[in-house]
Amino acid sequence: MxxxxxxxxxxxxxxxxxxxxxxxxxxxxxxxxxxxxxxxxxxxxxxxxxxxxxxxxxxxxxxxxxxxxxxxxxxxxxxxxxxxxxxxxxxxxxxxxxxxxxxxxxxxxxxxxxxxxxxxxxxTHPPEQQAQASGDKMDLMAAVSQIEAHLAQNPQDGRGWEVVAPVYIRMGRIDDAVKAYESAVRYLGASADRLANYGEVMVLAKDGLVSSEAQKVFEQAVQLNKASPKARYYLAVAAEQDGQIEKAKQAYGELLSSSPEGAPWGDVVRQRLASLGGEQPVAGQEDAPQIGAADIARMVSGLAERLETQGGSPEEWARLIRSYAVLGQRDKAVAAAERARQALAQNDAGLKTIDAMARELKLTDAAP
Amino acid sequence: MLVEAGHFALTLALGLSLIQFVVPLWGARANDPVLMSVGPVTGMAVFTCISFAFLALTIAYVTSDFSVMNVVENSHSAKPLIYKLSGVWGNHEGSMLLWILILALFGAVVALAKNSIPQRLQANTLAVQAAITIAFLLFILITSNPFTRVIPAPAEGQDLNPLLQDPGLAIHPPLLYIGYVGFSISFAFAIAALIDGRIDAVWARIVRPWTLGAWAFLTLGIAMGSYWAYYELGWGGWWFWDPVENASLMPWLAGTALLHSTVVMEKRDALKVWTVLLAILTFSLSLLGTFLVRSGVLTSVHSFAVDPERGSFILGILIFFIGGSLALFAWRAPMLKQGGLFAPVSREGALVLNNLFLATACATVLIGTLYPLALEVLTGEKISVGAPFFNFTFLPLIVPLLLLLPLGQTLAWKRGNFLGTAQRLYAVFGLSLLAAMAMFAFEYGGPAAAPLGIGLGVYLVLGSLNEIVTRSWSRGTPLAVAWRKAANLPRSTWGTVLAHAGVGLTVIGIAATAWGVEGLATLKLGERLKAGDYEARLERVIPRVEANYREDVAVFTILRQGQVLGTLESMKRLYVTRGMPTTEAGIMTVGLGQVYVSLGEVEADGSVGVRLYHKPLVLLIWIGALVMALGGGVSLTDRRLRIGAPARAKVSPAAPVPAE
Incomplete structure (x- = not known):
């Protein structure tokens, strides 16, 4: 005023x-x-x-x-x-x-x-007040900038780079995450996991495309550890993107057979395999063939993390709720709607948006 | 909140500028002093608003307010304070804001100078000034807004381009912009005179201090930029005929011509139309320079085509002001009253010659700068017009101009005596020839053009000083009396002499670059590299960590013919945030020359690629420019500029020494 x-x-x-x-x-x-x-x-x-x-x-x-x-x-x-x-x-x-x-x-x-x-x-909503409203976000921001300051002075601290990289991914700073993993690999040396993470973030940076550089990184990771599921998965995706469907199918199949029962990536690989075999096509697969379910799940969880830590607009909350509903994770959608109502308590228009979304997805009846 | 208020102030400034454009112009047409008096007040108000906006942005930089996009993109909380400040204008949006701040500042000064400018001229001038302000305010607000916000704010900024984190570049843009924008005042006065259809010696007298001031600042700005390129880019070159440099050289050449033609107009009421045209052209070239640098057309015509919004906006401004003013000129110029005749051999004649040479040289640079761009647009072929083109075209135009310079300075107004003048310069010719021959003998085997260049420079310096000598000393005069007479000469005479001597010094510095030597090698610790008489010995390489960069510092001992002169440090830096390396040349000044060490790669085994230069007399290039600008400053302090006392025919020996 x-x-x-x-x-x-x-x-x-x-x-x-x-x-x-x-x-x-x-x-x-x-x-x-x-x-x-x-x-x-x-x-x-x-x-x-x-x-x-x-x-x-x-x-x-x-x-x-x-x-x-x-x-x-x-x-x-x-x-x-x-x-x-x-x-x-x-x-x-x-x-x-x-x-x-x-x-x-x-x-x-x-x-x-x-x-x-x-x-x-x-x-009407000065940024200073918004900042106070989400103290968590400030903590995270402050922590990141502390790590950044530390890394600026000690750029050879590979551990630091490895710690900050996933945070960058969550903050949506993918390019920074690529650099961070690259530095981690350089200073801590190559290990299968590290290389697989590095390659994965390269894929994220390219919106799901496995570039030839990323492919080389995954190949290196597999050389270090033949079992590395992440690297093998992305190599299969690379083959799929190159149009070598048979090779991809075989790679997915081998990955599944060598995975322990109930491995967290099992579902993703099975869906992928199914989409190639023509059985049980997953919705939306034809429209965006290069983005796999794993990526969608990751994007959704990234969005969730960001909204949780930094807050966001009603539209972003609504997008999260809808994503959960589309993925069939109804419980999570209900929980997200609940969180959104808390976060947007002072925002009448925002609450209406959330309510409308909940009604549209028929979440309200199931709410306890 | 302050940021938003700053943004709002900028929009208010636009509204006020519209009033400043319409009302005084109307007042001048209707001959209504009340409406005309709106001009100065709005001029002050516009300046207040824009200063406030600039202050708001500066505070955002100093406090590292990362909710402002511009701050995020160009600052970092760990950056030293001076670069937080210079970061304000170290980017496109901020530099345009600085541009317009200076424009408004000059408008405010014109508004305040109500006792030295007739009201109608002032009202029209302020209106034209307001039109320029409107165009650039719209440009800033619509395409280059420095107040765009990012919410949520990132925790850290992306840092300023490391090449710009340098004291030289902190002050280079303001100097250059004062120069560029200063010419907008001469332009506004010229257009005001065309609108009113009246122009006389009073006009010339009012315009001359502005032109002089703008010219002096532009000189300083160009020299500063050149020195920065010399020590920061690490190649040891001081002028690259780069389009960005040419963009500042063209208004300088045209401005120099304008400065001289205004003198003719003031003293003799002649060359009116030409002076008005030059004022228009000078500012047009300043606008062209702004366009070349700010539209991105230089990096590549392609990138301009991809994001054409800014470029085409400035192009629009360019076409409007240049086209509009030239059309107005074509319409009104024939109505201006002509005056003052003069013989071909006279001070006026020499100044006309000066103008012709400068204008042609300026056109040469213009062609050399725009031709590659035009070719790229039409055929897609990328060519670069470099030093050879300019050496073949620019130098042949400038050398005769420099040869004529002392002659013109000595010629009388109205009708001169060429032989008499030449006689007065005999001694100078002789000494310069001697200097050239001495240099030739001394450096026998060196490049042939260099001694001639030195001779030309000496001739210019002595020829300029000769004016003081002939006006204050004749055979038999005691030195004390001569000194007092010299001190009593008008300041504008001293200004002329200094500025011309400065040209001479720069010419000497440039000519001496021919004797520069360089050596190149990869050195291990303790090894030496030789260039001419000078040697550099690599003592040690130490890593160092600063707030926003890391660097490898190589320490050298410099020896001349085996004798130790001292040590110097040369650095290779990595700016962490941008991941961008820069080199910081190590420079040791020996007399007027410099020993210059620049680093290449630092290898893993501790050996370092090193370039060693010895550049004799190189400092004279910039000292000359400083002396030129100083001449402009001295001339500005002349009281007669303001009130217009005609020059006395001769100094009477009995003239009392003025006492305050």
């Missing part, structure tokens, strides 16, 4: 700056001097002052005065023709028009442009 008053006062001051000289017509009209001849008169008196101060030699002063005098004569002749117009009805009308112009143009332009390009919504 205070800020609006300040902006209002600023606008008023700007308008006054124009109205003020327009209101001084009496003083000016009383003088009744032509500004041009006035200019030369003042110049002559200035020359006189300079001579007295000794800045100019008397001969110089005389010459300068003579020249200014000649110009004064010429100026008087020039302006005598067009009458000097500070008083009278037309002058009054002009002043009124100018005042109206100032009163309308300045506020309209300022408000229109500020409304179009400014961030007026931040005025």
């Amino acid at each position: 205070v800020i609006w008053i300040i902006l209002l006062l600023m606008t008023a001051a700007a308008v006054m700056a124009v109205l003020w000289p327009l209101s001084r017509h009496r003083a000016l009209a009383a003088q009744q001097v032509d500004p041009d001849t006035q200019f030369y008169r003042e110049q002559i008196s200035e020359i006189e002052r300079d001579r007295e101060r000794g800045v100019l030699l008397p001969s110089e002063a005389e010459a300068a005065k003579a020249e200014a005098g000649r110009r004064l004569l010429r100026a008087t002749g020039a302006t005598a023709a067009d009458a000097f117009a500070a008083v009278g009805e037309p002058a009054l009308r002009r002043r009124r028009a100018a005042s109206t112009l100032a009163l309308s143009v300045i506020p309209i332009i300022a408000l229109a442009l500020y409304g179009a390009y400014g961030s007026p919504h931040l005025l």
Whole structure:
């Protein structure tokens, strides 16, 4: 609220700056001097002052005065023709028009442009307050920047890079995560897990595409540990993306058969395999063949983490709820809706969005 | 909150500028002093608003407010305070804000100078100034907003480009912009005169200090940029004929011409139309420079085509102001009253010649800069027009100009005597020839052009000083009297002499680069590298960690003919946040020359790639520029610039010494 008053006062001051000289017509009209001849008169008196101060030699002063005098004569002749117009009805009308112009143009332009390009919504919810509202987020941010500062001083601390990398992924700073894993590999040496993580984040950075660089990283990981499930999975995905369907099928199959019962990646691999075999096609698979269910699950959990730690807009919460519902994780969707209601408690419009989403997905009946 | 208020102030400034454009212009048409008096007040108000916006952005930088996109992209909380400040204008958006701040500052100064400018001229000038402000405010608000927010705010910024984290670049843009934008005032005065259809010596007198000031700052800005390129880029070069450099050189050349033609107009009421045209062209070239640097068209025409919003906006501004002003010129110029005739051989004639040479040289640079761009647009072929082109075209135009310079300075107004003038310069010719021959004998076997260049430089310095000598000393005069006379010469005379002598110093510095030597080797600890008489011995390489960068410091001992001169450090830095390496050359000044060490790769076994240069007299290049700018400054302090006392025909020996 205070800020609006300040902006209002600023606008008023700007308008006054124009109205003020327009209101001084009496003083000016009383003088009744032509500004041009006035200019030369003042110049002559200035020359006189300079001579007295000794800045100019008397001969110089005389010459300068003579020249200014000649110009004064010429100026008087020039302006005598067009009458000097500070008083009278037309002058009054002009002043009124100018005042109206100032009163309308300045506020309209300022408000229109500020409304179009400014961030007026931040005025009612200043970022400082938003920051206080989500203390967790600040803690995470502070921790990250502490680690970053530490790494800037000790860039060879591979452990640090390895710790910060997953945090970057959660914050959505994928490119930074790639760099962090790269540094971790460089300073801690290559291990199958580390390389697999490094490769995975490279894939994320490419929106799910396994680039040839990433493929090399996975191959290295498999060399170090033939069992590495993550690396083998992505190598299979790479084969799939290259169009080598049979090879991919075989790789998925081998991965499944060598995995222990109930391995967390089992479902993902089975879905993938199914989509290749033409059996039980997973919804949406044809539309986005290069993004696997694993990626979707990861994106959703990334979004969830981010909303949990940093907060977010009602639309983002709604997206999370819908994602859970689409993935068939109804319990999680209900829980997310609950969390969203808590987080957006002070935001009426936001609550409506969440409620509408919950109704649409028929989550409300199941809510305990 | 402050950031938003700053943003709002910028939009208010736009509204006020519109009023400042319409109302005073109308007042001048209707001859209404009340409406005209709106101009100065709005000029002040616009300046207040833009200063506030600039202050708000500066505070955002100093407090590392990462909710502002611009701060995130160009700052880092660990950056030293001075680079947080210089970061404000170390990026596109901020530098445009600085540009417009200086524009508004000059508008405010014009507004305050109500006793030295006739009101109609002032009103029209402020209106033109407001039109420029409107165009650039719209550009900033619509395409380059420095106040864009990011919510939630990132915890850390991306740091300023490391090449810009340097004291030289902290002050280079403000100097350059004061120069560029200063010419906008000359432009505004020229357009105001065209609108009013009246132009005379008073106009010239009012415009000259502005041109002079802008020119002096532009000189400093170019010199600063050149020195920065010299020590920061690590190649030891000081001028690369790069389009960005040319963009600042072109307004400088045109501005130099303008400066001289205004003198003719002020003294002799001649060359009016030409002066107005030059004022328009000079500012047009400043705008062109802004366009070249700010639109991204230089990095590649392709990138311009991909994101054309900014570029085409500035191009629009460019076309509007250049096209509009030239159209106005074509329409009104024939109505201006002509005055002042002069003989071909006279001070005026020499100044016309000066103008022709400068304008042609400027056109050469323009072609050399724009031709590759045009070719790339039309055929997609990328060519680079480098030093050879400019050496073949620019130098032949500049050398005769420099040869004529002392002659013109000595010629009388109206009708001069060429032979008499030449006679007065005999001594100077002789000494310069002697200097050239001495240099040639001394450096026998060296490049042939260098001694000639030195001779030309000496000739320029002596020829300029000659003016002081002939005006204050004749055979038999005691030195004390001569000295007093010299001290009493008008400041503008001293300014001219200094500026011209500065040109001479720069020419000497440039000519001496021909004697520069360099050595290149990979050194292990204790090994030496030789360049001419100088040797560098690698003592040690130590890693060092600072707040926002790490560096390998190589310490060298510098020897001349086996004798130790001292040690210097040369660095290779890595700025962590951007992951960007830079080199910091190690420089030792020996007399007016410099020993310059720049590092290549630091190998794992501790050996270092090293480049060693010895550059004799190289400092004169920039000292010359400083002296030129100093000349401009001295000339500015001349009281007569303001009140316009005509020059005295001769100094009477009995003239009393002025006492304050």
